[in-house]
């Protein structure tokens with residue numbers, strides 16, 4: 173699989189499948205009793221899942237030596253931002269009908285919306301600066317800026333945890349996965365024994 177040219181395009185195509193499934197369900201009038209809620213939940217879940225996939229790239233590279241996996245990181249990050257933006261647009265447009273006064277009130281008065289907003293705002297500059305041109309332009313500052321992904325991931329988990337009313341299993345499971353990925357990410361790297369000559 174290493175170096176296989178089909179891995180990245182296949183991965184990119186896969187990131188579009190949840191959106192395609194939503195469109196097909198909408199066309200078949202199959203979004204359930206509350207279509208807006210269904211779209212909000214599905215886009216929110218995939219925004220978080222692709223964010224975790226994005227954060228899994230470095231631990232996978234460390235554990236397997238598969239360097240090409242970092243190419244998938246950018247696509248996973250952009251997919252997460254796309255789903256988070258569709259999620260936000262659904263809330264602003266379909267849920268609140270662009271009632272800006274209510275929207276601003278919710279952002280400042282409902283903690284789960286506040287942290288959701290911080291999560292999205294943290295992802296915005298990462299999506300904008302995800303191009304090779306920005307990487308060159310920003311140099312070391314790019315690495316510093318992209319540490320915002322940890323803030324967004326933490327806020328997205330808090331958003332999920334604070335919005336669930338009864339069962340907090342799902343946000344806790346996502347939180348545990350995030351904690352594991354960060355632990356693997358920040359664990360001191362063991363020096364690989366040089367290959368016997």
Ligand code: HEM
Pocket residue numbers: 212213214215216217218219220223252256259260263285288289290291292328331332335
């Ligand atoms: C301004 C930003 C955001 C707003 C206003 C927002 C709003 C919402 C709303 C209204 C819900 C449904 C709440 C309910 O069912 O009672 C929700 C659920 C969710 N959101 Fe967000 N969200 C935002 C950002 C994000 C971001 C950036 C992520 C992930 C990266 C995210 C992930 C989720 C998840 C995982 C759920 C739960 C889905 C489920 O219950 O299955 N949200 N959000």
